[in-house]
Amino acid sequence: MDAYKLISLDKISSTQDWAHDLIAKKQASDKTVIVATAQTAGRGRYRRKWVSHTGNLYASFIYKITERNPKISYAIAIAVAETLMEFGLTPKIKWPNDILVNGKKISGILIEYAQNFVIIGIGINIKTCPTVPEYQTTKMSRFTDATVPDVLNVLIKKIDKLRNADFNAVRERWTELALGIRGKIKYHGSEMEIIGINKNGALILRHGAHYILTYGDEISI
Ligand code: BTN
DSSP: OOOOEEEEESSBSOHHHHHHHHHHTTOOOSSEEEEESOBSSOBOGGGOBOOBOTTSEEEEEEEEOSSOOTTHHHHHHHHHHHHHHHTTOOEEEETTTEEEETTEEEEEEEEEEETTEEEEEEEEOSSOOOOOSSSOBOOGGGTOOOOHHHHHHHHHHHHHHHTTSOHHHHHHHHHHHBTTBTSEEEETTEEEEEEEEOTTSOEEEEETTEEEEESSOOOBO
Protein backbone atom coordinates (compact mmCIF):
# COMPACT_ATOMS: atom_id res chain seq x y z
CA MET A 1 0.00 0.00 0.00
CA ASP A 2 1.48 3.38 -1.04
CA ALA A 3 1.46 6.04 1.61
CA TYR A 4 -1.68 8.00 2.35
CA LYS A 5 -1.58 11.59 3.50
CA LEU A 6 -3.63 11.80 6.68
CA ILE A 7 -5.06 15.16 7.72
CA SER A 8 -6.35 14.79 11.26
CA LEU A 9 -8.58 17.57 12.54
CA ASP A 10 -10.63 18.41 15.60
CA LYS A 11 -14.26 19.48 15.21
CA ILE A 12 -14.89 21.03 11.78
CA SER A 13 -17.98 21.66 9.68
CA SER A 14 -17.61 18.60 7.44
CA THR A 15 -14.71 16.52 6.14
CA GLN A 16 -16.45 16.54 2.74
CA ASP A 17 -16.48 20.35 2.71
CA TRP A 18 -12.85 20.41 3.81
CA ALA A 19 -11.98 18.10 0.90
CA HIS A 20 -13.89 20.33 -1.56
CA ASP A 21 -12.00 23.37 -0.23
CA LEU A 22 -8.62 21.67 -0.62
CA ILE A 23 -9.46 20.78 -4.21
CA ALA A 24 -10.73 24.28 -4.97
CA LYS A 25 -7.51 25.75 -3.56
CA LYS A 26 -5.45 23.31 -5.72
CA GLN A 27 -3.97 21.82 -2.56
CA ALA A 28 -5.43 18.34 -2.86
CA SER A 29 -3.40 15.30 -3.76
CA ASP A 30 -4.25 11.71 -4.59
CA LYS A 31 -4.68 9.41 -1.56
CA THR A 32 -5.44 12.05 1.02
CA VAL A 33 -7.67 11.21 3.98
CA ILE A 34 -9.29 13.93 6.06
CA VAL A 35 -10.49 12.84 9.47
CA ALA A 36 -12.32 14.93 12.06
CA THR A 37 -13.22 14.17 15.66
CA ALA A 38 -16.70 15.73 15.18
CA GLN A 39 -18.61 17.70 12.56
CA THR A 40 -20.98 20.61 12.97
CA ALA A 41 -22.45 20.30 9.48
CA GLY A 42 -22.01 16.63 8.55
CA ARG A 43 -23.85 15.82 5.33
CA GLY A 44 -25.54 12.65 4.17
CA ARG A 45 -27.23 11.57 0.97
CA TYR A 46 -30.58 13.05 -0.04
CA ARG A 47 -29.49 16.37 1.59
CA ARG A 48 -29.86 14.78 4.98
CA LYS A 49 -27.85 15.95 7.96
CA TRP A 50 -25.29 13.47 9.34
CA VAL A 51 -25.31 13.99 13.11
CA SER A 52 -21.62 13.88 14.06
CA HIS A 53 -20.82 13.76 17.78
CA THR A 54 -17.34 12.98 19.13
CA GLY A 55 -16.43 9.29 19.30
CA ASN A 56 -17.30 8.20 15.78
CA LEU A 57 -15.33 8.02 12.56
CA TYR A 58 -15.81 10.87 10.08
CA ALA A 59 -13.50 10.59 7.10
CA SER A 60 -13.26 11.77 3.51
CA PHE A 61 -10.92 10.00 1.10
CA ILE A 62 -9.65 12.00 -1.89
CA TYR A 63 -8.48 10.17 -5.01
CA LYS A 64 -7.38 11.56 -8.35
CA ILE A 65 -9.46 10.17 -11.21
CA THR A 66 -9.54 10.35 -14.98
CA GLU A 67 -13.25 9.57 -15.24
CA ARG A 68 -16.24 9.10 -12.95
CA ASN A 69 -16.94 5.55 -11.92
CA PRO A 70 -20.32 5.11 -10.18
CA LYS A 71 -19.49 1.44 -9.55
CA ILE A 72 -16.94 2.50 -6.92
CA SER A 73 -19.77 2.80 -4.41
CA TYR A 74 -20.08 -1.01 -4.27
CA ALA A 75 -16.38 -1.49 -3.58
CA ILE A 76 -16.53 1.10 -0.81
CA ALA A 77 -19.58 -0.50 0.78
CA ILE A 78 -17.75 -3.83 0.83
CA ALA A 79 -14.66 -2.14 2.32
CA VAL A 80 -16.75 -0.69 5.16
CA ALA A 81 -18.61 -3.97 5.73
CA GLU A 82 -15.36 -5.96 5.78
CA THR A 83 -13.85 -3.43 8.19
CA LEU A 84 -16.73 -4.01 10.60
CA MET A 85 -16.32 -7.77 10.18
CA GLU A 86 -12.68 -7.46 11.34
CA PHE A 87 -14.10 -6.30 14.68
CA GLY A 88 -16.54 -9.19 14.95
CA LEU A 89 -19.69 -7.48 13.64
CA THR A 90 -22.04 -9.02 11.07
CA PRO A 91 -22.91 -6.21 8.67
CA LYS A 92 -25.20 -6.24 5.67
CA ILE A 93 -25.27 -3.79 2.78
CA LYS A 94 -28.57 -2.13 2.00
CA TRP A 95 -28.76 -0.94 -1.57
CA PRO A 96 -26.88 0.96 -2.72
CA ASN A 97 -24.38 1.50 0.07
CA ASP A 98 -25.88 1.83 3.55
CA ILE A 99 -24.29 -0.49 6.08
CA LEU A 100 -26.61 -2.09 8.64
CA VAL A 101 -26.06 -4.33 11.62
CA ASN A 102 -29.13 -6.19 12.90
CA GLY A 103 -31.20 -4.07 10.52
CA LYS A 104 -29.97 -0.78 11.98
CA LYS A 105 -27.76 1.71 10.18
CA ILE A 106 -24.19 1.88 11.49
CA SER A 107 -22.43 3.61 8.61
CA GLY A 108 -23.16 5.83 5.63
CA ILE A 109 -21.21 6.60 2.48
CA LEU A 110 -21.40 9.80 0.44
CA ILE A 111 -19.55 9.94 -2.87
CA GLU A 112 -18.98 13.30 -4.55
CA TYR A 113 -16.83 14.61 -7.37
CA ALA A 114 -14.87 17.83 -7.80
CA GLN A 115 -12.58 18.62 -10.74
CA ASN A 116 -10.49 15.50 -11.35
CA PHE A 117 -11.02 14.04 -7.90
CA VAL A 118 -13.53 11.76 -6.22
CA ILE A 119 -14.32 12.41 -2.56
CA ILE A 120 -15.50 9.38 -0.63
CA GLY A 121 -17.09 10.39 2.66
CA ILE A 122 -17.62 7.72 5.28
CA GLY A 123 -19.24 7.96 8.67
CA ILE A 124 -19.11 4.99 11.05
CA ASN A 125 -20.92 5.02 14.39
CA ILE A 126 -18.43 3.78 16.93
CA LYS A 127 -19.31 5.25 20.33
CA THR A 128 -22.56 7.09 19.63
CA CYS A 129 -25.54 6.67 17.37
CA PRO A 130 -28.00 9.47 16.82
CA THR A 131 -31.75 9.05 16.87
CA VAL A 132 -32.98 10.07 13.45
CA PRO A 133 -36.51 9.98 12.03
CA GLU A 134 -35.66 8.11 8.81
CA TYR A 135 -34.22 4.85 10.15
CA GLN A 136 -32.97 3.00 13.23
CA THR A 137 -29.29 3.29 14.14
CA THR A 138 -26.67 1.31 16.02
CA LYS A 139 -22.97 1.63 16.93
CA MET A 140 -19.84 -0.50 17.12
CA SER A 141 -19.43 -0.12 20.90
CA ARG A 142 -22.39 -2.49 21.34
CA PHE A 143 -20.10 -5.24 20.02
CA THR A 144 -16.45 -4.17 20.47
CA ASP A 145 -14.27 -1.61 22.24
CA ALA A 146 -12.47 -0.63 19.02
CA THR A 147 -11.35 3.01 18.82
CA VAL A 148 -11.51 5.47 15.92
CA PRO A 149 -7.80 4.91 15.00
CA ASP A 150 -8.28 1.11 15.12
CA VAL A 151 -11.20 1.33 12.71
CA LEU A 152 -9.53 3.90 10.44
CA ASN A 153 -6.40 1.75 10.06
CA VAL A 154 -8.38 -1.23 8.84
CA LEU A 155 -10.66 0.92 6.68
CA ILE A 156 -7.76 2.53 4.77
CA LYS A 157 -6.31 -0.90 3.98
CA LYS A 158 -9.67 -2.30 2.85
CA ILE A 159 -10.45 0.70 0.64
CA ASP A 160 -6.98 0.65 -0.85
CA LYS A 161 -7.40 -3.02 -1.77
CA LEU A 162 -10.97 -2.82 -3.06
CA ARG A 163 -11.17 0.47 -4.95
CA ASN A 164 -9.35 -0.93 -7.98
CA ALA A 165 -10.63 -4.50 -7.66
CA ASP A 166 -12.08 -6.30 -10.66
CA PHE A 167 -15.80 -5.50 -10.86
CA ASN A 168 -16.84 -9.14 -11.26
CA ALA A 169 -15.26 -9.93 -7.91
CA VAL A 170 -16.87 -6.82 -6.40
CA ARG A 171 -20.27 -7.83 -7.78
CA GLU A 172 -19.99 -11.28 -6.29
CA ARG A 173 -18.90 -10.01 -2.90
CA TRP A 174 -21.55 -7.27 -2.86
CA THR A 175 -24.23 -9.85 -3.58
CA GLU A 176 -22.98 -12.04 -0.71
CA LEU A 177 -23.22 -9.13 1.70
CA ALA A 178 -26.40 -7.51 0.42
CA LEU A 179 -29.62 -7.42 2.39
CA GLY A 180 -32.71 -8.68 0.64
CA ILE A 181 -31.05 -11.00 -1.84
CA ARG A 182 -33.68 -13.59 -2.74
CA GLY A 183 -35.88 -11.89 -0.12
CA LYS A 184 -38.73 -9.44 -0.48
CA ILE A 185 -38.21 -5.69 -0.76
CA LYS A 186 -40.50 -2.85 -1.72
CA TYR A 187 -39.75 -0.86 -4.85
CA HIS A 188 -42.17 1.88 -5.90
CA GLY A 189 -44.83 0.23 -3.77
CA SER A 190 -44.50 -3.29 -5.24
CA GLU A 191 -42.96 -6.36 -3.62
CA MET A 192 -39.87 -7.52 -5.47
CA GLU A 193 -36.88 -9.73 -5.03
CA ILE A 194 -33.29 -8.54 -5.34
CA ILE A 195 -31.36 -10.71 -7.77
CA GLY A 196 -28.00 -8.88 -7.69
CA ILE A 197 -26.17 -6.25 -9.69
CA ASN A 198 -25.32 -6.42 -13.37
CA LYS A 199 -22.01 -5.72 -15.03
CA ASN A 200 -22.87 -2.02 -15.38
CA GLY A 201 -23.67 -1.69 -11.69
CA ALA A 202 -27.48 -1.59 -12.01
CA LEU A 203 -29.56 -3.35 -9.38
CA ILE A 204 -31.54 -6.27 -10.81
CA LEU A 205 -35.00 -6.75 -9.29
CA ARG A 206 -37.53 -9.46 -10.10
CA HIS A 207 -41.26 -8.87 -10.06
CA GLY A 208 -42.99 -12.12 -11.01
CA ALA A 209 -41.74 -12.92 -14.48
CA HIS A 210 -40.39 -9.40 -15.05
CA TYR A 211 -36.89 -8.17 -14.39
CA ILE A 212 -36.29 -4.51 -13.59
CA LEU A 213 -33.02 -2.61 -13.58
CA THR A 214 -32.54 0.42 -11.36
CA TYR A 215 -29.59 2.67 -10.54
CA GLY A 216 -30.48 5.25 -7.98
CA ASP A 217 -33.80 4.67 -6.25
CA GLU A 218 -34.09 3.76 -2.64
CA ILE A 219 -35.79 0.51 -1.81
CA SER A 220 -37.32 -0.52 1.48
CA ILE A 221 -36.69 -3.84 3.11
C1 BTN B 1 -25.50 8.76 4.21
O1 BTN B 1 -25.73 7.62 4.58
O2 BTN B 1 -26.43 9.54 3.99
C2 BTN B 1 -24.08 9.20 3.99
C3 BTN B 1 -23.45 9.77 5.23
C4 BTN B 1 -22.00 10.20 5.03
C5 BTN B 1 -21.43 10.85 6.26
C6 BTN B 1 -19.97 11.12 6.12
S1 BTN B 1 -19.20 11.54 7.65
C7 BTN B 1 -17.75 11.99 6.82
C8 BTN B 1 -18.18 12.74 5.58
N1 BTN B 1 -18.42 14.14 5.90
C9 BTN B 1 -19.69 14.48 5.74
O3 BTN B 1 -20.16 15.63 5.92
N2 BTN B 1 -20.40 13.42 5.32
C10 BTN B 1 -19.58 12.24 5.17
